[in-house]
Amino acid sequence: MTSVSLSTSAAHALRADAVVVAVAKGPKGLVLAPGAETVDEAFDGKLADVLGALGATGAEGEAVKLPSPAGVKAGFVLAVGLGEAPADGDGYPGEALRRAAGTAARTLQGAKKAAFALPAAEAAEVEAVVLGALLGAYSFTACRGEADRAAAKAPLGEIAVVGTKRGDKAAKAAAERATVVGEEMNRTRDLVNLPPNDLFPKSFGDIVTAAGKEHGLKVEVLDEKALTKGGFGGIMGVGMGSSRPPRLVKVAYTHPRAKASLAFVGKGITYDSGGISLKPAGHNETMKCDMAGAAAVFAAVVAASRLGLQVNVTGWLALAENMPSGTATRPGDVLRMYGGKTVEVLNTDAEGRLVLADAIVRAGEEKPDAIIDVATLTGAMVMALGDRTFGIMSNEDDFRAKVHAAATAAGEQSWPMPLPAELRKGMDSPIADIANMGERMGGGLVAGLFLKEFVAEDITWAHIDIAGPAFHEAAPFGYIHKGGTGAGVRTLVQLAELAADGAL
Numbered sequence: 001m002t003s004v005s006l007s008t009s010a011a012h013a014l015r016a017d018a019v020v021v022a023v024a025k026g027p028k029g030l031v032l033a034p035g036a037e038t039v040d041e042a043f044d045g046k047l048a049d050v051l052g053a054l055g056a057t058g059a060e061g062e063a064v065k066l067p068s069p070a071g072v073k074a075g076f077v078l079a080v081g082l083g084e085a086p087a088d089g090d091g092y093p094g095e096a097l098r099r100a101a102g103t104a105a106r107t108l109q110g111a112k113k114a115a116f117a118l119p120a121a122e123a124a125e126v127e128a129v130v131l132g133a134l135l136g137a138y139s140f141t142a143c144r145g146e147a148d149r150a151a152a153k154a155p156l157g158e159i160a161v162v163g164t165k166r167g168d169k170a171a172k173a174a175a176e177r178a179t180v181v182g183e184e185m186n187r188t189r190d191l192v193n194l195p196p197n198d199l200f201p202k203s204f205g206d207i208v209t210a211a212g213k214e215h216g217l218k219v220e221v222l223d224e225k226a227l228t229k230g231g232f233g234g235i236m237g238v239g240m241g242s243s244r245p246p247r248l249v250k251v252a253y254t255h256p257r258a259k260a261s262l263a264f265v266g267k268g269i270t271y272d273s274g275g276i277s278l279k280p281a282g283h284n285e286t287m288k289c290d291m292a293g294a295a296a297v298f299a300a301v302v303a304a305s306r307l308g309l310q311v312n313v314t315g316w317l318a319l320a321e322n323m324p325s326g327t328a329t330r331p332g333d334v335l336r337m338y339g340g341k342t343v344e345v346l347n348t349d350a351e352g353r354l355v356l357a358d359a360i361v362r363a364g365e366e367k368p369d370a371i372i373d374v375a376t377l378t379g380a381m382v383m384a385l386g387d388r389t390f391g392i393m394s395n396e397d398d399f400r401a402k403v404h405a406a407a408t409a410a411g412e413q414s415w416p417m418p419l420p421a422e423l424r425k426g427m428d429s430p431i432a433d434i435a436n437m438g439e440r441m442g443g444g445l446v447a448g449l450f451l452k453e454f455v456a457e458d459i460t461w462a463h464i465d466i467a468g469p470a471f472h473e474a475a476p477f478g479y480i481h482k483g484g485t486g487a488g489v490r491t492l493v494q495l496a497e498l499a500a501d502g503a504l
């Protein structure tokens with residue numbers, strides 16, 4: 001795993017494979033960002049000119065390598081672009097720093113050690129650089145052969161951030177928080193990237209149990225027998241078509257002086273074939289990602305524990321594999337859900353809301369201060385918001401605004417979405433309490449309205465639909481790789497921190 005350290009050496013003096021500096025688009029052309037000073041001195045103050053001659057402009061995503069001059073101990077210099085330089089006196093935006101650090105770390109895949117000489121005077125800058133670098137350094141190697149794993153595809157080994165003062169406690173704390181958040185996002189990415197023949201409900205449960213031991217979390221796993229006995233008709237109804245039975249995993253972090261309690265509920269469909277309402281070819285190749293909500297929830301609980309937050313956080317992972325078979329739920333079946341409501345299943349591909357409904361009712365029994373569910377729930381949300389922005393719905397407008405603000409502060413793109421009451425009647429069923437499908441238009445909101453039916457009146461709840469940003473199929477950029485992204489983790493951690501501060 002990639003290690004992170006703060007170094008008090010000067011950038012030019014650190015022995016490493018590469019030293020990373022940043023450049024930006026100034027009003028009169030390319031400018032060096034703070035952090036590059038001693039490297040620039042080794043270039044006789046001509047680093048910006050040299051980079052300009054090589055075609056660098058400072059644009060976001062740019063990465064230009066050049067050989068080190070005498071006086072720079074690193075093997076080569078890597079200059080990455082930050083985009084527009086800020087007005088005098090302003091710092092660079094956090095996202096620009098995260099992306100530039102991410103681009104650098106991605107470019108340095110296979111290298112052992114890199115010195116990051118980016119802006120690092122403020123703790124917030126250190127946090128952004130560390131997080132971007134750790135996320136950019138990520139590489140999913142579990143499924144590769146030995147040769148690839150050891151060499152070219154290995155993640156950057158060591159991130160040394162230069163430019164902080166010795167004994168700077170704020171910088172140290174910022175680097176530690178970013179390390180936890182980055183590692184937990186990478187944990188989420190690993191789980192999402194694992195192929196569905198390796199990650200299924202039981203194996204996912206085993207992974208949570210092992211991590212629970214390591215991080216002092218209480219883990220309870222309900223298997224198919226316990227789920228049947230307990231009346232979890234939604235989870236069983238979705239999972240019974242698979243030879244690999246479903247699980248409901250509870251993973252709890254408690255703090256002795258907690259002042260608030262949160263429940264995080266995650267959709268954990270380890271593979272979504274659509275079931276009997278089978279998805280057509282072209283729509284199921286990436287459906288291993290349908291457990292990204294559960295992975296984000298799990299990682300956020302581990303992060304809360306590693307950060308020692310003064311809050312109780314319980315994760316509920318609703319795990320099932322949605323498969324067609326002779327034992328699968330049929331369109332037309334009626335399921336009796338946990339808590340007693342009945343659902344007519346009109347489309348077995350609308351399975352996420354079924355497993356979540358059971359988990360939301362179960363989570364509500366413990367009377368948390370709020371429930372937040374995270375799910376790759378609908379293609380409609382991807383249609384609405386694209387593949388980088390998640391939608392937020394809630395039974396309380398204030399709370400939805402708080403979740404949106406928390407996501408923004410954490411660096412995640414999101415947007416508040418409504419739950420229009422008139423869409424509820426489309427889910428009326430002639431024979432059951434509700435159907436699992438409604439109007440096609442506004443499908444993401446229909447799914448949210450379905451979930452709302454399972455939230456007790458007196459509980460604050462938000463639903464985060466990460467179907468767009470959970471899995472990245474386009475070209476890598478910044479700190480985002482192809483595959484799992486870790487969407488939702490930062491927002492959940494931010495919410496846990498707010499709750500710990502009594503500010504949620």
Ligand code: BES
Pocket residue numbers: 272290347349350351352376377378379380382437443467468
């Ligand atoms: N897992 C999918 C949603 C999804 C789509 C996630 C694209 C990630 C990328 C979900 O289970 C699903 O199939 N939803 C259906 C619901 C419909 C049948 C009401 C959809 O969105 O088409």
Ligand code: MN
Pocket residue numbers: 272274348349350351352
């Ligand atoms: Mn589906």
Ligand code: ZN
Pocket residue numbers: 269272290349351352376377
């Ligand atoms: Zn699904």
